[in-house]
Amino acid sequence: GAVVSQHPSWVICKSGTSVKIECRSLDFQATTMFWYRQFPKQSLMLMATSNEGSKATYEQGVEKDKFLINHASLTLSTLTVTSAHPEDSSFYICSARTGTASYEQYFGPGTRLTVT
């Protein structure tokens, strides 16, 4: 099956620094990628949707200047958490689809971010 990888799997950073998380589709081309955030004991909340080569569409309440998403190629999307604060500590999960109408959505293993 299709595989989505994320790097790093966990990261600890100091408040005020920026952190970049990479999401790669390993054996398929991802025309659409999604970023989710999950707080402890809660569900996944969609942060943004991005199509290759175009700007990401952010969900209501998600600061686009704080969570920078770049979908530079059909196999790579990055999420940069800028000027991170402790409240940004969360589990970030990326996901990818092979086409806009595809039923199949594949998930990465997640990245645990801890901001101290």
Next chain:
Amino acid sequence: SQQGEEDPQALSIQEGENATMNCSYKTSINNLQWYRQNSGRGLVHLILIRSNEREKHSGRLRVTLDTSKKSSSLLITASRAADTASYFCATDAYSGAGSYQLTFGKGTKLSVIP
């Protein structure tokens, strides 16, 4: 919001018993999917049921979908301790931004006691 609601929020059963989790949603969907997540880990896709299907089976899993009631259920038969996890339903629908997207319910935390 399309986010589904699952019930119960938490379920504790003895090994060997069946576990039933329900999911309700609000708008039209393309399909509905169920996922499992072990604590602190990534998602595992369990089963997908399309909007024109009413029931689907996969091993010990049985999923039903009632689009008239906008609800789905996941039944796990003969539960095992290894089934202990959080279970999420996710509705797949057109986002209006040129793509389909999954929206997750709040989840049911299942504990299977050996």
